[in-house]
Amino acid sequence: MSAFKELTKGIYAENPIFRQVIGLCPTLAVSTSIINGLGMGAAATFVLIFSNVIISMIRKIVPAKIRICIYIVVIATFVTMVDLSMAGFLPAIHKSLGIFVPLIVVNCIILARAEAFAGKNSVWLSALDGLGMGIGFTFALVLLGVIREILGSGSLLGYPILGTSFEPMLIMILPPGAFITIGLVLGFFNWLEAKRQRN
Amino acid sequence: MELKSLFILAISSIFINNFIFARFLGTCPYIGVSKQIDSAIGMGTAVTFVMTLASAVTWLIDFYLFEPVPANLFYRVFSLATPPDLTFLKTIAFILVIAALVQFVEMVIQKTSPALYKALGIYLPLITTNCAILGVSLLNIDLKYNFIQSVVHGLSGGLGFTVALILMAGIREKLELADIPKPLRGIPIAFVMAGLMAIAFLGFSGLKLK
Numbered sequence: 001m002s003a004f005k006e007l008t009k010g011i012y013a014e015n016p017i018f019r020q021v022i023g024l025c026p027t028l029a030v031s032t033s034i035i036n037g038l039g040m041g042a043a044a045t046f047v048l049i050f051s052n053v054i055i056s057m058i059r060k061i062v063p064a065k066i067r068i069c070i071y072i073v074v075i076a077t078f079v080t081m082v083d084l085s086m087a088g089f090l091p092a093i094h095k096s097l098g099i100f101v102p103l104i105v106v107n108c109i110i111l112a113r114a115e116a117f118a119g120k121n122s123v124w125l126s127a128l129d130g131l132g133m134g135i136g137f138t139f140a141l142v143l144l145g146v147i148r149e150i151l152g153s154g155s156l157l158g159y160p161i162l163g164t165s166f167e168p169m170l171i172m173i174l175p176p177g178a179f180i181t182i183g184l185v186l187g188f189f190n191w192l193e194a195k196r197q198r199n
Numbered sequence: 200m201e202l203k204s205l206f207i208l209a210i211s212s213i214f215i216n217n218f219i220f221a222r223f224l225g226t227c228p229y230i231g232v233s234k235q236i237d238s239a240i241g242m243g244t245a246v247t248f249v250m251t252l253a254s255a256v257t258w259l260i261d262f263y264l265f266e267p268v269p270a271n272l273f274y275r276v277f278s279l280a281t282p283p284d285l286t287f288l289k290t291i292a293f294i295l296v297i298a299a300l301v302q303f304v305e306m307v308i309q310k311t312s313p314a315l316y317k318a319l320g321i322y323l324p325l326i327t328t329n330c331a332i333l334g335v336s337l338l339n340i341d342l343k344y345n346f347i348q349s350v351v352h353g354l355s356g357g358l359g360f361t362v363a364l365i366l367m368a369g370i371r372e373k374l375e376l377a378d379i380p381k382p383l384r385g386i387p388i389a390f391v392m393a394g395l396m397a398i399a400f401l402g403f404s405g406l407k408l409k
Contacts, residue, residue, distance in 0.1 A: 021386055022227065025330045029223035069298060076291040084287060099337045102290045106330045108227055175221055176397035183383070183390030191382035 041138025243361025254353025
């Protein structure tokens with residue numbers, strides 16, 4: 001039962017974007033369309049799972065004083081693997097994500113999970129935690145991607161759905177749209193949480 | 200001519216390609232440390248300083264160790280047949296260099312200027328995981344800047360970050376007194392404000408720099 005909880009907590013209760021509000025740079029930058037969001041989410045999930053597993057394996061032999069440096073090296077190794085694999089197999093997505101693929105190294109979510117969870121828990125639970133957080137992150141990216149893609153270009157996954165009479169709100173796919181959308185979505189989740197606690 | 204193009208690079212990375220509003224780099228400290236003007240100035244100074252240094256150091260490392268050019272040190276020292284292409288190492292190498300650099304800067308400031316250390320001290324450790332630093336290092340390589348251009352890009356990128364941070368802190372000090380709907384208080388309204396400021400900064404993209 002507790003293993004299941006470790007998996008699901010990242011999706012809503014401790015969602016990295018909406019509840020913990022960390023890892024925002026890639027969220028703002030790549031949520032212009034759903035496909036970008038999915039690509040970024042998948043890359044970050046891969047890094048989260050494997051860095052959590054390795055860090056959990058070595059947690060007993062890592063000296064406490066230099067643990068952050070070691071965590072960063074482990075994370076950077078997996079990020080390099082993802083970066084090169086994406087450049088080889090998915091060049092189009094890799095190109096549109098740009099420098100945000102190597103920047104997964106400094107994504108606070110990954111270091112935060114290493115420090116707060118994987119450094120203290122067993123390998124199996126750490127893998128589930130990484131998977132759950134990755135799904136939560138991907139969910140946030142896709143949600144923002146859906147909102148911005150529908151309003152900004154009137155399409156969903158590249159297919160026009162709002163008809164020709166709809167005038168796309170260009171601002172939504174430009175940088176300001178990212179800030180405003182995430183602000184309002186965060187406000188919505190705060191409202192939802194406050195309502196849930198009142199009941 | 201050279202000076203003019205550097206000036207254009209500086210102006211465009213402060214206003215047009217602002218690190219926060221156009222490139223989305225360094226958003227976490229932007230939201231986290233923009234509650235008061237004093238701390239915004241401290242954080243901005245620390246980031247500008249480290250960004251300039253990191254641009255210089257990472258550019259030198261990339262050019263002399265990783266790029267497959269005749270200047271490559273491995274190629275020269277070990278007299279290899281062709282210059283080796285080690286650019287796949289840059290993510291790992293840069294983040295370690297930045298972490299070491301931040302530690303080093305912290306130690307130097309602590310020894311030489313206790314007053315400055317008191318002002319910047321708490322912000323320096325946070326800077327290692329600020330994506331603006333690694334971001335500027337990687338962008339310098341991607342955009343194929345030379346050494347001088349990289350340093351100017353780092354410095355002006357840091358100044359742009361500082362401008363955005365101080366403007367935001369000024370607005371947030373006023374927001375404390377405003378009557379905002381409860382769910383939007385704190386971080387959400389800060390994002391909406393950032394969006395409105397980003398719209399204002401979009402206006403700079405009409406600048407014709409030649």
